[in-house]
Amino acid sequence: MHRLGYKCMWLLASLLCVSLAAEGEVTEPSAPSRLRLLTEPLPPLSYLEGDKATGYAVELVEQLKSRVGEDASIEVLPWARAYSVASQLPNVLLFSTAVRDSRRSQFDFVGPIATARIMVYKLATDTEIPASLDAVSQLGSLGVYRGSPSQRILNTHGVKNVEVSSYPLQSLRQLLAGRVRYWCQADLAVSMLLSQAGTNELAISPLFELERVELYLAFSRGTPAATVQKWHQALSDFQEEGDFVRLYEKWFNMSAENTSSHILWHLKPED
Missing domain, CATH: 3.40.190.10 (Periplasmic binding protein-like II)
Known part of the structure; x- marks a missing residue:
């Protein structure tokens, strides 16, 4: 009788170990199999x-x-x-x-x-034509979108008066509404962003190139x-x-x- 009881206890312990091992396999994170x-x-x-x-x-x-x-x-x-x-x-x-x-x-x-050129833009109606990032940062705030090359460049130059948006279209709309004075954006995207905002290239003017990316x-x-x-x-x-x-x-x-x-x-x- 005692021998049978020992066998049952040994069997239960073995099953518990297997169960715990299997549980560990399920919870272990694995890499996605597809891209x-x-x-x-x-x-x-x-x-x-x-x-x-x-x-x-x-x-x-x-x-x-x-x-x-x-x-x-x-x-x-x-x-x-x-x-x-x-x-x-x-x-x-x-x-x-x-x-x-x-x-x-x-x-x-x-x-x-x-290949994109990171440019600084202003409203076409803005008569000030600053020729450098230092001059721009003294005249008004710059709109960029979060995580963009534009934001990184401005941070590198220590520009503080930056308005950061989640999307590039938001930054453009801030410029058009006068909530920022300048807009920093990759040139490849500008034409279509202007179209999405209901305007065209005549609404803004490029000032200078900051970097080629x-x-x-x-x-x-x-x-x-x-x-x-x-x-x-x-x-x-x-x-x-x-x-x-x-x-x-x-x-x-x-x-x-x-x-x-x-x-x-x-x-x-x-x-």
Whole structure:
């Protein structure tokens, strides 16, 4: 009888260990098995038309998707949210992304896919024509959107009177309404943003260029190297076949400055 009781206790203990081990396996976080595609609302690079993602970068990624055999849908999120997701999870493609030192340890970059000039704009009716960022910052506030190259540049120069919005269209509307005096924005997006705001290029005037930025496809840390290489090969083929130039001219009515691509692998701590 005692022997049978010991056997039952041993069996129950064994089952409990198996159960706990299985429980540990379920709760252990695992990487997504498929690539997640994230972008921001920045027309004409990427934006929503109804509930459908469209734009130059969206169309480019859709073309590359078919070449690499990827079928995930493209998600359009506010930049800060999209960047947060890509910074924390593997198997995320974030686009269109500028390369910064602070991002080199977090992402593998494929590109460039576009070149943008970061410009400062004023209302056409504003008669003051400041020639430098220092002069601008003394005359009034600047509108930018959160997480943009524009915000980073202004922060680097120590500009304090900055109004930060969640979307670039909000910043433009602040300029048009007189809530900010100047607007800092990538030139590629200006024409379509003006159209969305119900106006055109005659409403504003460019003052000067702050920086020229190349934009890339950014693959989050932990994404397999083979995946990054596959997308790079697809982009290279797309460029060599002439489709890249045609797509760029379709959306921007100008020639692409870069028609070849490369991979910038993420930097490891010892690098």
